[in-house]
Amino acid sequence: MPNDVASPPDQPAEAGAVAGELARLCVMLGADSFHLYRIAARKRRLVPVLDAGWPAVHALTHALPDALPNSFAERAATRQCIFWWGKEAYCALPVTSGWMLRLDCSASRAGLAFPLVGAAGGHGTIVFAGRRICGEEEMLMGIHARAHALFDALPEAQPARTAPDLPAVSPRELQCLRLTADGLTSDDIARRLGLSVHTANQYLANVAEKLNAANRVHAVAKALREGLIE
Incomplete structure (x- = not known):
């Protein structure tokens, strides 16, 4: 793991601290925004948890699930490869490796989606989106590991947020x-x-x-x- 990807936290972090860490990973990739989702077990759909607009909601967060394939949530819950989309010319990544899978996505920005699994068995995904996303294999593996740890750091410490018109529930x-x-x-x-x-x-x-x-x-x-x- 690269030296600039920190080790997992010993204690659960507050949502703001996790958002700050994810923002740092966002910068490492050259992405413009991050979007963390939980995958609802029953209907296999993406439920927004945290994004680059925290404590508000980033405009792209509720648009991304509609832009991704209908099968994405199911695939992200059952596979641990990194999903990517966008023109290769604008997404300078090691896309020939077997642990990266290209998706058809109608989003206007290139993107990377890292499937996440919590210690208690819950599933989620973190999406990084931007005009040009760059990362070498070792760095991507480190970011994936760090994202797993941050997902675990948000058990019940964070108020749930869904659509912008719903108030936060403690x-x-x-x-x-x-x-x-x-x-x-x-x-x-x-x-x-x-x-x-x-x-x-x-x-x-x-x-x-x-x-x-x-x-x-x-x-x-x-x-x-x-x-x-x-």
Whole structure:
């Protein structure tokens, strides 16, 4: 691994710190932006997590999934090769190696997508996009390894973000919602998380309000549809 690709962090990082690290990798590749996605397990679709516009949302983040092939999320969840697109003249990469796969993509920028696997088994991908992306094999391997570590550094430390019109949902609100989806009652959730029943109910009421849901069951349904929980 190249010396300028840092080793994995010992402790989970805040989203802003991870964004800063990804921005540094972006510069190393000569890319203009980065876009980190989680791959929803059930429907195999890309769910935005973090991008170069943090704490806002970069305009390209919600356009990229539509520009990529329909099969991309499934392929990124089952393969660990690096995907790339763009004219070779503007994407100076070792594209003849067997661990890089070219995609048909309608995006206006060249791009690299690194599939990611979390320690708990979740899947994701980090996309770097730009007019001209350059990288030698050793550097790309180092960036891929670092991106894996950064993906692991964002377990529940980061509020979930989907479409720009949805408000951020806190990690604790998501925990309560996930446990509700698993069939736990407010009493169960309070015991599991070490909260009072009143506090657990308040978290659920807050997330239902943020998602414009009629009740917690409706909130679970909307969160599943938006990819906030699985």
